[in-house]
Amino acid sequence: MHIHKEKHAFEPKIVAFVCTWCTYAGADLAGTSRMHYPANVRVVKFPCTGRIDPVFILRAFQKGADGILVSGCHPGDCHYMAGNFHARRRFAVFRQLLDFIGVDLQRLQFSWVSAAEGGKWVEVVTELTERVRAQGPMPEFKELEAEEHWSGAIDTPELNAAYNDI
Amino acid sequence: MTNTAHTIDTALYDAVTDALRAEAKKVLESGTAAAVIGWQAGRRRGSAVPAIVTDPADAEKLIFSPSCVNNLALYLTKAKKEVREKGKLAVVAKGCDMKALAGLMGENQLKRDDVYIIGVACAGVYGPAIRGNAPLDDGTLARKCRECAAELPEGADVSLGTVPRRPAFTPHEAAELARLEAMTPAERWAFWKEHFSRCIRCYACRQVCPFCYCEQCLCDRNRPQAVETTPRPAGNMAWHMVRAMHLAGRCAGCAECERACPMDIPLNLLNRKMAKELKELYGHEAGFQAKEKGPLAEYREDDNQSFIK
Ligand code: SF4
Ligand code: SF4
Ligand code: SF4
Numbered sequence: 001m002h003i004h005k006e007k008h009a010f011e012p013k014i015v016a017f018v019c020t021w022c023t024y025a026g027a028d029l030a031g032t033s034r035m036h037y038p039a040n041v042r043v044v045k046f047p048c049t050g051r052i053d054p055v056f057i058l059r060a061f062q063k064g065a066d067g068i069l070v071s072g073c074h075p076g077d078c079h080y081m082a083g084n085f086h087a088r089r090r091f092a093v094f095r096q097l098l099d100f101i102g103v104d105l106q107r108l109q110f111s112w113v114s115a116a117e118g119g120k121w122v123e124v125v126t127e128l129t130e131r132v133r134a135q136g137p138m139p140e141f142k143e144l145e146a147e148e149h150w151s152g153a154i155d156t157p158e159l160n161a162a163y164n165d166i
Numbered sequence: 167m168t169n170t171a172h173t174i175d176t177a178l179y180d181a182v183t184d185a186l187r188a189e190a191k192k193v194l195e196s197g198t199a200a201a202v203i204g205w206q207a208g209r210r211r212g213s214a215v216p217a218i219v220t221d222p223a224d225a226e227k228l229i230f231s232p233s234c235v236n237n238l239a240l241y242l243t244k245a246k247k248e249v250r251e252k253g254k255l256a257v258v259a260k261g262c263d264m265k266a267l268a269g270l271m272g273e274n275q276l277k278r279d280d281v282y283i284i285g286v287a288c289a290g291v292y293g294p295a296i297r298g299n300a301p302l303d304d305g306t307l308a309r310k311c312r313e314c315a316a317e318l319p320e321g322a323d324v325s326l327g328t329v330p331r332r333p334a335f336t337p338h339e340a341a342e343l344a345r346l347e348a349m350t351p352a353e354r355w356a357f358w359k360e361h362f363s364r365c366i367r368c369y370a371c372r373q374v375c376p377f378c379y380c381e382q383c384l385c386d387r388n389r390p391q392a393v394e395t396t397p398r399p400a401g402n403m404a405w406h407m408v409r410a411m412h413l414a415g416r417c418a419g420c421a422e423c424e425r426a427c428p429m430d431i432p433l434n435l436l437n438r439k440m441a442k443e444l445k446e447l448y449g450h451e452a453g454f455q456a457k458e459k460g461p462l463a464e465y466r467e468d469d470n471q472s473f474i475k
Binding site for chain 2: 053054055058059062075076082085086088089090091092093094095096097098099100101102103104109110111112124140141144145147148
């Protein structure tokens with residue numbers, strides 16, 4: 001079975017941080033059921049969404065991700081009882097911080113995908129990939145990563161005046 | 167902004183200083199506490215530095231003035247073991263410092279019974295670079311004090327002084343927060359990028375914060391390294407976001423981080439934003455009462471999840 005593959009000018013890099021108990025199993029189910037979803041997504045497995053630290057998201061953006069998905073068990077289904085409840089609050093707050101810093105929240109998606117929801121996994125991943133593709137590459141963090149300037153650069157008017165006076 | 171000069175009556179500080187000396191003497195003589203953590207005059211005229219007094223005769227050294235900017239709650243955390251070893255401690259607290267003490271109690275860093283809190287009425291402290299005996303007015307008042315509603319700490323063992331009527335100052339931080347929120351994301355990114363790029367990663371903001379008491383900071387770890395330690399823009403951005411996240415729901419708003427920053431990075435703006443969001447999302451506010459759990463250490467089954475698919 002071959003599906004027609006479209007050629008795109010831009011293939012976004014999507015990193016998916018998933019919990020091993022629900023979403024990872026859900027993605028596995030999508031695979032064993034021979035469902036197709038964009039190959040743009042790189043899956044990173046964690047014991048629980050509660051273990052997914054916001055710095056992982058920053059790190060992924062810095063290292064070149066254009067979009068990020070964080071996904072775990074539905075509320076009430078957490079293998080560790082409350083990991084996803086804690087994650088839900090943490091990410092609700094983290095989103096606000098990212099927004100305040102000026103990061104486009106369109107590039108970040110959170111979802112609950114259970115081990116039985118292979119179809120939902122396909123849907124979530126496809127939607128995020130298409131959305132990020134439409135937005136184009138994410139330049140902000142990559143530019144920052146490439147910048148080498150010494151942060152103590154002396155460029156205040158006072159110091160410049162003093163320098164010119166010498 | 168109308169430029170009618172707003173000047174705060176500073177008679178309060180001398181009255182509090184006298185009461186403070188008497189109280190400290192009493193506390194040390196009666197053995198209520200083995201040491202009093204307060205402020206004493208610094209070497210430069212009009213300046214003040216934190217002081218730990220153990221001898222009742224030294225109680226005379228203690229002062230309270232608009233130069234007493236330090237949040238002394240810092241000396242009661244695990245990070246300052248040498249202070250805690252002195253025995254039961256008495257600490258002098260302004261309103262904003264009291265919120266930090268309450269926060270530390272909520273986090274089990276401090277037991278209420280282990281500390282004797284001397285609350286002082288406060289009319290405001292100096293902003294950066296103000297020293298000597300300048301009048302306390304629009305030009306010299308610290309930003310945080312312009313919007314302070316916590317001039318008299320609640321829940322202290324003893325309260326010294328009464329707050330004078332303060333003129334209404336035009337808020338600065340609230341206006342700045344509104345200005346940033348009204349910007350486009352790209353403008354906000356440019357704003358923070360410029361500020362964070364100047365950070366030299368001296369970690370003064372971390373050392374001065376009563377809530378940064380971790381024995382090992384995530385940002386110092388290198389196996390694996392979560393945050394680049396070099397003061398390059400990328401690592402700086404990560405450091406500031408981690409700092410904001412780790413203090414979200416814990417920060418007492420004392421603005422010590424911003425005061426300590428040698429690069430003038432508006433850290434309290436980030437703190438205030440996080441505080442605002444936590445209030446809107448979970449109804450949490452830093453207060454004088456110790457809470458058993460902070461907003462990010464607890465959850466409700468029906469928390470909003472409209473952003474989750
Ligand atoms: S914020 Fe309030 S309590 Fe704290 S120093 Fe300023 S006026 Fe005093
Ligand atoms: S983050 Fe800054 S304002 Fe908040 S408690 Fe720490 S030092 Fe005070
Ligand atoms: S005190 Fe200022 S320069 Fe130093 S690490 Fe903190 S933000 Fe950066």
